Amino acid sequence: MSSPEQWAHPEPGDATAATAAKPTPEQVIAGLRATTEGGADLTQLLTPEGERIASPIFDPYVADVDAEALRELYRDMVLVRRADREANAMQRQGQLGIWVPLLGQEAAQIGSGRALRPTDMAFPSYREHGVGYARGVDFRELLGIFRCSDQGGWDFKEHGFHPYTIVIGNQVLNACGYAMGQKFEGKVGNTDGQGNPSETDEATIVYFGDGATSQGDVHEGFVWAAVYDAPLVFFCQNNQWAISEPTERQSRLPLYQRARGYGFPGIRVDGNDVLGCLAVTRWALEVCRNGNGPVLIEAFTYRMDAHTTTDDPTRYRLSDELEAWKLKDPIERVRVHLTRNGGADAAFFAEVDAASDAFAAELRDYCFNMPDPTPERIFANVYAEPSPVLDAQRDEFLAYLEGFDGAEEAGSEAPGVVKAGER
Amino acid sequence: MSSPEQWAHPEPGDATAATAAKPTPEQVIAGLRATTEGGADLTQLLTPEGERIASPIFDPYVADVDAEALRELYRDMVLVRRADREANAMQRQGQLGIWVPLLGQEAAQIGSGRALRPTDMAFPSYREHGVGYARGVDFRELLGIFRCSDQGGWDFKEHGFHPYTIVIGNQVLNACGYAMGQKFEGKVGNTDGQGNPSETDEATIVYFGDGATSQGDVHEGFVWAAVYDAPLVFFCQNNQWAISEPTERQSRLPLYQRARGYGFPGIRVDGNDVLGCLAVTRWALEVCRNGNGPVLIEAFTYRMDAHTTTDDPTRYRLSDELEAWKLKDPIERVRVHLTRNGGADAAFFAEVDAASDAFAAELRDYCFNMPDPTPERIFANVYAEPSPVLDAQRDEFLAYLEGFDGAEEAGSEAPGVVKAGER
Amino acid sequence: MAAPTRSTVNGSAGHSENPSTVQTLTIGKAINLGLRTAMESDDKVIVLGEDVGKLGGVFRITDGLQKDFGEQRVLDTPLAESGIIGTAVGLAVRGFRPVCEIQFEGFIFPGFDQIVSQLAKLHYRTQGKIKVPVVIRVPFGGGIGAVEHHSESPESLFAHVAGLKVVSCSNPVDAYWMIQQAIDCDDPVLFFEPKKLYHMGTLKAPVDTTVTPTPLFQSRLLREGTAATLVGYGPSVKVCLDAANAAAEEGTELAVIDLRSLSPLDLTPVFESVRRTGRLITVSEAQSESSLAAEIATRVQQECFYSLEAPVLRVTGFDTPYPPAKLEEYYLPDLDRVLHAVDRSLAW
Amino acid sequence: MAAPTRSTVNGSAGHSENPSTVQTLTIGKAINLGLRTAMESDDKVIVLGEDVGKLGGVFRITDGLQKDFGEQRVLDTPLAESGIIGTAVGLAVRGFRPVCEIQFEGFIFPGFDQIVSQLAKLHYRTQGKIKVPVVIRVPFGGGIGAVEHHSESPESLFAHVAGLKVVSCSNPVDAYWMIQQAIDCDDPVLFFEPKKLYHMGTLKAPVDTTVTPTPLFQSRLLREGTAATLVGYGPSVKVCLDAANAAAEEGTELAVIDLRSLSPLDLTPVFESVRRTGRLITVSEAQSESSLAAEIATRVQQECFYSLEAPVLRVTGFDTPYPPAKLEEYYLPDLDRVLHAVDRSLAW
């Protein structure tokens, strides 16, 4: 009984032997956490050592990725990591209320994000800063949420990047509805007249974590997308942890196999391999654009930092694990590959480093100078159309606040049992 | 592309051909509704023609079912059907507010219900009158719900039969919690000292429909049960319809295959075959009692009547379908089998018919004489411990009601702008 | 629409001269016609829910729509309410105007999270960049002799959630217009339909499709009065009117207000009436504790403090789960309980 | 426990003579100790939720429990709140007394359906044959500078649902006792914990584990007063006390009541106080519309109609979603807003 595969098939005959079908913890881990490479079914185009592995199926999807393109992917990842670290540091300095680091997930996010067309739509969770960057969202615009100045300020339509969703799983159904809309509008399964897939066809991608797979909404998203053939790529970043809970707390089987029960493809890709993520996501988007309905991608990766800046991972995981994953760093393998194959020279790397420093400095500068929102914001945009009750509440409160200003300015006492502001 | 199986496995190479992986409606139906027998994977021990099919795996589970036992199963089904028809008729006569018929699902309910031990627990949905009967609940006690006199009056502990649950899917999680409790109390995976499975081990079975499989709660039940190895049999009666929606509206794949994605066995049994349902459920319960965690059973059956007495199925399904299923009647095949194999004679069948008439008459009598609840019931048992606020509300209302009685009795006018009761 | 007067008791405004624009309809048929009209005038309007297609919904409110608009405009969805609301949100982000049907109010709770966390907050979150013009139609209330979860009145829960608008209709004319106005509204609207009255022939009224309707978020004075004011919505409006009629026969004139909009509340007519009558009774089937009825009472005692001659009283369902339906005649506010409250108020 | 007097402002009763039974604790540590005590005295008590095991919960309230009671008593569950509540219901049917932790109040909504449809109704449905002694611990309220869904106050939604009991603690002594009483209660209890105060050192208080605690469903007068009455619960109690202290310095004596039980409401002390002061201000972070604050106002205007010299006023969060936390100092009721309301009441 070497693989948890068996649980996927009824084997009635085995049942009489007590606990015969019961997985040992080792078996669970073998299936879920698998080998260091993520198990036999792992799709990988670039090894941790920077070796390019041929894949008859997926190579065509990255045939256009020459050295220059790979350098750009490298640059993306370095910039995004640098920005992530800068934001993390700014949280420590009190400039952000919290930060949700993406460290270690650069390849999954850049690879999948760069696979999208401008007309596609991405629905992130709350950790997809790298995807946002790939979608052309100014990284600085992501900071407002974590500085608690806003709740997501970018233009989702312009960038094809939906606001962050914090309630685990919600966005999966929202994305599914959006994808159904793409289909209802006739944006899938078209040809260009010469029998080639149409350039105007669209798809949607939705991001969620390993922990999220337990939520009812994610299941309902699977059901809906399958039933409506929605052009939706489910992109699960399995970073091995849901805060303090390892993937074993969510599933007996590798997560990509969830798709089996619904009747659409599920695939596991090395989430630290930017080329693999790019190829697999491009393939999946194509399946969707062609009208074949949803695809589940499990990007097998690792959360190299804490869950958020308020989390303390030393309480629940061993540092060995982190060390083992460091050897599979998503950026390092591209650097090695570029270097060994003459795809980039020292000057290039130096230039990227400098660019990332500049990028971080800009971010820092922006963050330190970000204005606080004004009290009016509390009442603004609760509704698209007016609500007289709320307007009255606003007016009353703003008048109350003005009372303070007046009192302070005039140096006079605010009326009442205790002077306003005196506490 | 003959089977929807392919959707369960990623076949990246296919994706470039537009709509290659997209199922035709015929394929969907082939997988979901399958042949008249429910598809290649269908487990069946007794054919619609009353033929006994050998099954090396499942025969041991019904080795004890001799002619007498089969006659008892037959009797159960006839009685339950008769009671169901009687209740349906009483609804038409205004004695019940609504009735939820089980017609056609007798084998699934009696087969699975009779597989349970007294110490097991069953969590029904709202259509499992046959299971309730098999658990020893007086059929009359089921009527109160549908007469709207109560919301489920039987003693769930005595019968190992939880109250009905109307909100689709909720009971699946409740059952899972109960099964986790059985496990936490050490009631699974024991041996009797001689290495045989223990007689005191327990399991739980939960009933739900094909439509219910779309609900988040059912998914979460699958996740939980798998992760905690809960001794829980998921018994899905796929009666082909969720009110007006056929199973295609819920899934691309046969429902038993859902289990694949979670890593526990899923199996499809002919839900109109009482012997098959008995055997498969016994097997599944054994898997659970042995500590091997959950099993999903899809009982492939048919709702031969309306969804409820308020439903009009002529609006959404063709009568051919019903006619086709009549040939697979769950009771008829047992009668044929018993007759052909000398398991029962005409006297037996006459006796069962007479017994079922008597049973129906009792039911009728009981229903016609069922007392209405009194207004106190509105306020009773909202809480286990007192709530002074509610008690005050009750006292005030009862006093108000007494005012009417007083007014009527004394012939005096109730005070106020309009005489109480005068409308 | 002319200012409402006593002659427009059931919300029907003065009839049009052109008979072809006037149809005499039940509330159920009026909603059906309203949906049809909305779908005809904007192809982004789509209807989704359980059994809304061939069956036309368990109450037949969507009858005939799938036949005429097809399966991509009228979706028989998988059986999962979070899925219905969650995909509706996504469809709205895409530019559609989805109208969800929840089969019975008791089944809205699996979708509560999507309503509270996404539907209600997306517009605020994005500072108006995303509009979510989703309508959720909810048949609500009791009196139909049903089993559990089929007779509840959860509207207060939604009124408490900022970002949602909540309305309820009580007559065919409003039903026809309000559903269209709700669909037209750029905010998410919970649309509570008095299921008990759907097919009640005695409530049939001529619906003129050419008049200008009352704005969606306005309440309406149905009847002037001097002794006390009654305020209700949905199924309770009929109870209030019946009570007022009965009282009038005894010479007591009760004012009746149909709230129509439960959030935002339009209490101006209530304040005005209470200033005249000095007394208010709110009537609703919902549990009273922490309810909309409490909100009305609180705001009235604040706005009309010196006018009130008795405390605001509430006639509601009791603070219990909905009882077995054999008992619902006791549970539901009726004419007698309303008049009893009027008596108490007058005697204060 | 001695009748509460002004000296027991933070809920701490007179100290025991035996120092070993007295520990000086924050609210967070007091709940932790209460949980531990409950688990020690009844092995049917189990704790379940996300990250409650090794991590001890994101607020560390379950710190150390899994280590000492094992993985079958303290369950790190899959990430799904309907699953947490739904399985807890089943565990309770089996005879357990589950204590669920919801990580932040904003994440309770995926479990709302199980709470409303099963947890709240099973006892009623079965006429008492099934008890569901489930406690749902919910860290709630704002003021912690968090992102969306981490600072809300949804308690009114639960107070509106019959079959649930709802309580909130405001100090370490209550925290220690109330969690145990809630676990002991045979009804489902929503236990709202003021997360902002969990680890606030200035609120530390000596907790004597040997005294007899106040019954769970009783409110408590913390401070007598003559000018007006303030009523709060959870995090608002501190705001009320601060306001009363500030007012006292100016010679205005405000009564303060800690509601403790939000459903059922124990308003007797409120009525008594209002009869003396003639004025009431309710303070809570929740949105005001159709809220618990409205319930209190409604019942007080009814019970104390002739005593009130001004309408009951509410100081609450606004009727908006919780704003970006940079603005929460404006959104949350504070001393100034409470005193402003007192002024308005006095000037009425």
Ligand SMILES: Cc1ncc(C[n+]2csc(CCOP(=O)(O)OP(=O)(O)O)c2C)c(N)n1
């Ligand atoms: C419905 C809900 N429950 C709980 C939380 C609190 N929470 C935030 S992130 C998180 C873990 C998520 O894990 P995973 O899905 O693996 O994503 P990751 O954070 O690892 O990217 C939890 C429990 C939440 N945001 N939403």
Ligand SMILES: Cc1ncc(C[n+]2csc(CCOP(=O)(O)OP(=O)(O)O)c2C)c(N)n1
């Ligand atoms: C959450 C919820 N949504 C909707 C309903 C209304 N409803 C009652 S039965 C039913 C169809 C159920 O179909 P299925 O699960 O196949 O069970 P069956 O009735 O066929 O036995 C629906 C939609 C409900 N009871 N609960």
Ligand SMILES: [Mg+2]
């Ligand atoms: Mg994760």
Ligand SMILES: [Mg+2]
């Ligand atoms: Mg069915």
